[in-house]
Amino acid sequence: MSVRDEMLEMARLAKEASYGVSRLGTDVKNRALEEMASAIEKNSGFLKEENEKDLEGAAKGGMSAAMMDRLTLSDKVISGMAEGLRQVAALPDPVGEVTGMRRMPNGLVVGRMRIPLGVIGIIYESRPNVTADAAGLCLKSGNAVILRGGSEAINSNRAIARVLGEASKRAGVPAGAVQVVPTPEREAVLEMLKLEEYIDLIIPRGGEGLIRFVVENSRVPVIKHYKGVCHVYVDEYADMDKAEAIAYNAKVQRPGVCNSMETLLVHEKIAGEFLPRIHERYKSAGVELRGCAKTVGILKEIKRATEDDWAAEFLDLILAVKVVEDMDEAMAHIARYGSLHTEAIVTRDYSNAQRFLREVNSSTVLVNASTRFSDGFQLGLGAEIGISTTKIHAFGPMGIEELTTRKFIVYGEGQVRE
Amino acid sequence: MSVRDEMLEMARLAKEASYGVSRLGTDVKNRALEEMASAIEKNSGFLKEENEKDLEGAAKGGMSAAMMDRLTLSDKVISGMAEGLRQVAALPDPVGEVTGMRRMPNGLVVGRMRIPLGVIGIIYESRPNVTADAAGLCLKSGNAVILRGGSEAINSNRAIARVLGEASKRAGVPAGAVQVVPTPEREAVLEMLKLEEYIDLIIPRGGEGLIRFVVENSRVPVIKHYKGVCHVYVDEYADMDKAEAIAYNAKVQRPGVCNSMETLLVHEKIAGEFLPRIHERYKSAGVELRGCAKTVGILKEIKRATEDDWAAEFLDLILAVKVVEDMDEAMAHIARYGSLHTEAIVTRDYSNAQRFLREVNSSTVLVNASTRFSDGFQLGLGAEIGISTTKIHAFGPMGIEELTTRKFIVYGEGQVRE
Numbered sequence: 054m055s056v057r058d059e060m061l062e063m064a065r066l067a068k069e070a071s072y073g074v075s076r077l078g079t080d081v082k083n084r085a086l087e088e089m090a091s092a093i094e095k096n097s098g099f100l101k102e103e104n105e106k107d108l109e110g111a112a113k114g115g116m117s118a119a120m121m122d123r124l125t126l127s128d129k130v131i132s133g134m135a136e137g138l139r140q141v142a143a144l145p146d147p148v149g150e151v152t153g154m155r156r157m158p159n160g161l162v163v164g165r166m167r168i169p170l171g172v173i174g175i176i177y178e179s180r181p182n183v184t185a186d187a188a189g190l191c192l193k194s195g196n197a198v199i200l201r202g203g204s205e206a207i208n209s210n211r212a213i214a215r216v217l218g219e220a221s222k223r224a225g226v227p228a229g230a231v232q233v234v235p236t237p238e239r240e241a242v243l244e245m246l247k248l249e250e251y252i253d254l255i256i257p258r259g260g261e262g263l264i265r266f267v268v269e270n271s272r273v274p275v276i277k278h279y280k281g282v283c284h285v286y287v288d289e290y291a292d293m294d295k296a297e298a299i300a301y302n303a304k305v306q307r308p309g310v311c312n313s314m315e316t317l318l319v320h321e322k323i324a325g326e327f328l329p330r331i332h333e334r335y336k337s338a339g340v341e342l343r344g345c346a347k348t349v350g351i352l353k354e355i356k357r358a359t360e361d362d363w364a365a366e367f368l369d370l371i372l373a374v375k376v377v378e379d380m381d382e383a384m385a386h387i388a389r390y391g392s393l394h395t396e397a398i399v400t401r402d403y404s405n406a407q408r409f410l411r412e413v414n415s416s417t418v419l420v421n422a423s424t425r426f427s428d429g430f431q432l433g434l435g436a437e438i439g440i441s442t443t444k445i446h447a448f449g450p451m452g453i454e455e456l457t458t459r460k461f462i463v464y465g466e467g468q469v470r471e
Numbered sequence: 472m473s474v475r476d477e478m479l480e481m482a483r484l485a486k487e488a489s490y491g492v493s494r495l496g497t498d499v500k501n502r503a504l505e506e507m508a509s510a511i512e513k514n515s516g517f518l519k520e521e522n523e524k525d526l527e528g529a530a531k532g533g534m535s536a537a538m539m540d541r542l543t544l545s546d547k548v549i550s551g552m553a554e555g556l557r558q559v560a561a562l563p564d565p566v567g568e569v570t571g572m573r574r575m576p577n578g579l580v581v582g583r584m585r586i587p588l589g590v591i592g593i594i595y596e597s598r599p600n601v602t603a604d605a606a607g608l609c610l611k612s613g614n615a616v617i618l619r620g621g622s623e624a625i626n627s628n629r630a631i632a633r634v635l636g637e638a639s640k641r642a643g644v645p646a647g648a649v650q651v652v653p654t655p656e657r658e659a660v661l662e663m664l665k666l667e668e669y670i671d672l673i674i675p676r677g678g679e680g681l682i683r684f685v686v687e688n689s690r691v692p693v694i695k696h697y698k699g700v701c702h703v704y705v706d707e708y709a710d711m712d713k714a715e716a717i718a719y720n721a722k723v724q725r726p727g728v729c730n731s732m733e734t735l736l737v738h739e740k741i742a743g744e745f746l747p748r749i750h751e752r753y754k755s756a757g758v759e760l761r762g763c764a765k766t767v768g769i770l771k772e773i774k775r776a777t778e779d780d781w782a783a784e785f786l787d788l789i790l791a792v793k794v795v796e797d798m799d800e801a802m803a804h805i806a807r808y809g810s811l812h813t814e815a816i817v818t819r820d821y822s823n824a825q826r827f828l829r830e831v832n833s834s835t836v837l838v839n840a841s842t843r844f845s846d847g848f849q850l851g852l853g854a855e856i857g858i859s860t861t862k863i864h865a866f867g868p869m870g871i872e873e874l875t876t877r878k879f880i881v882y883g884e885g886q887v888r889e
Binding site: 302 | 494573672692721725838849851864866881887
């Protein structure tokens with residue numbers, strides 16, 4: 054069978070399954086998630102064996118140690134997958150919620166009911182644990198899912214899918230609700246992106262190259278974020294202790310993730326006091342600073358930032374620093390170089406706080422808190438399937454509610470239109 | 472300047488304007504809408520002159536009378552545009568609404584604030600009044616808009632844009648907030664669809680050919696509906712009078728629009744009584760019926776429906792009719808041939824009504840009411856910018872709220888992540 058036919062068959066099966074999954078009661082879905090968690094634990098030996106094949110292949114191919122680490126299904130990663138599935142079982146079921154019921158002048162009663170999207174395609178790289186996480190979130194929200202992991206993890210992903218598929222079937226979930234693309238060819242992704250009749254949404258997770266490839270080739274709607282160029286603006290009226298704690302945490306606590314800070318903006322009136330102070334802290338953590346002319350005037354030993362640095366997602370212990378004349382300049386800098394991900398202001402001033410919240414239209418905007426809180430768990434969504442920096446459908450961290458939509462429902466008593 | 476450069480310049484100007492528009496107060500936006508309405512009325516002579524040029528061109532090109540009618544800016548159409556703008560001024564402003572504020576265990580207070588999408592592209596055919604309607608809705612929701620009407624209406628659209636642009640500028644709306652693509656070349660649409668950095672959403676309105684062209688070529692997210700193949704299911708327990716009124720209204724009241732019924736499904740237990748009765752009504756209105764084998768067994772004189780008829784959007788006084796064994800068969804037929812637009816059940820049975828509402832996942836589902844109510848005004852949205860039959864971002868009729876999104880806002884007191 055050709056890759057095209059294989060993908061078409063998977064997508065048809067997923068569409069068919071999606072009708073059944075959308076109608077499952079919450080109790081059935083939760084039981085299935087518990088069964089899936091137990092099955093992951095019971096089959097850890099099998100999962101590690103299959104993972105070993107991928108690791109051997111990766112080692113032969115000269116994969117870096119960091120990438121090998123992400124590819125490994127350790128006992129900790131396996132019990133993390135099981136725990137994740139149990140957490141999803143504990144989340145409220147978004148499907149069936151009815152909101153906004155109102156009586157119209159003609160007596161029609163109109164509202165909206167939350168329903169699953171249908172079939173979701175997830176395209177991701179490296180980490181095989183995404184297979185279990187995404188399968189759990191899609192099932193809980195009543196969707197069928199087609200998972201397409203990287204070719205380097207193909208044996209691990211197939212093994213996880215097999216274990217999850219058998220367990221969910223035992224609990225009454227229709228066959229085809231959770232499928233993993235079994236072929237390593239990239240052509241499979243291209244074919245998947247054409248199936249707009251069967252797949253309702255594609256979520257790519259991975260590097261910018263993968264995501265651009267998906268956006269350029271997809272006829273199916275895509276929700277994604279390219280990168281996180283997040284800012285902290287230390288206002289003229291900032292509390293110095295809070296500013297230091299937040300600027301340090303946002304850069305250093307986990308520099309390799311998308312919600313860490315990449316550029317620090319400092320009001321010129323406090324730059325002389327704040328910059329030397331935070332520079333000491335950063336030095337102790339090995340952070341390299343790259344500054345604008347005014348910054349370099351204060352911190353003589355650091356490098357000048359280039360134009361590229363302002364738009365860079367370093368994902369590392371490197372930070373661009375700019376001194377600004379006022380909040381307008383800070384907000385203009387964010388609008389120009391930011392990626393609509395996450396921005397924070399540190400201030401004691403009421404009006405500046407409110408104005409920053411109102412006028413900065415990134416997906417998460419914080420006052421007096423670290424950018425690192427921009428995360429589905431931290432913001433109370435209970436889980437995270439991805440982050441969106443485009444404004445359509447979802448903006449910011451996406452939980453299971455973002456895997457649903459709302460239809461209009463209308464209760465009538467024989468009304469017709471005049 | 473090349474078409475590419477021209478589109479890029481328009482999009483840049485729109486992006487720049489969108490920051491200003493997103494911050495306008497409700498009072499400024501409403502004053503601008505009132506000014507725009509008055510300007511349309513005052514300049515009706517100029518608008519009709521420019522429209523005359525399009526009509527002359529269309530007549531030379533041999534355009535059909537129906538299309539010529541849609542292209543015409545009559546006094547009635549012009550006062551309708553003004554009235555539409557005043558109605559939009561009267562709608563509540565969705566921008567700035569804050570919902571779901573909750574205190575997290577660490578003291579962060581997290582919620583969401585409604586914000587505009589940014590820059591919206593509308594691609595449409597024939598009716599120049601869409602120019603004013605769409606401009607009003609985009610302005611009220613805080614967005615900049617780029618309008619691209621059909622080349623046959625280019626003089627009318629440019630004239631409307633000029634009048635609206637001057638009036639809105641007098642009221643304090645940034646230049647570039649409302650722009651009409653001035654070139655008739657189709658290449659302009661292609662270039663527009665590539666500008667994902669500047670345009671946040673494309674809404675195509677027109678025939679299926681135009682919409683497929685947009686979907687296949689766009690890197691910008693698209694919200695659309697291809698067609699409306701809407702169903703009415705007359706249940707075993709239907710009230711006969713209501714069933715007759717609804718089935719008649721859904722087909723006959725305005726057959727050329729997307730929310731009119733295209734296929735009637737009738738439970739076999741009542742088909743013998745209901746079909747002859749509704750057939751009489753339909754005959755009086757000149758409706759041509761095309762039936763399944765069982766239908767033809769009851770209504771001997773009608774034609775057999777072909778496989779194509781079940782999927783057809785007739786947009787005319789033609790109706791496909793099928794007798795079904797039960798509600799499951801009706802719902803399976805809708806899932807197979809429907810377009811996710813609008814479906815209605817007529818029944819007195821409580822459980823069948825509830826089940827149909829729950830399990831039919833089209834964008835609008837009605838009990839005991841005509842499909843013709845699937846419309847933004849009728850469902851209480853106050854206005855309609857389009858209809859979506861894909862589930863991403865919006866599903867069903869779209870009002871001004873669907874031209875916005877929500878960002879996360881977070882009030883902290885110095886919190887950092889552990």
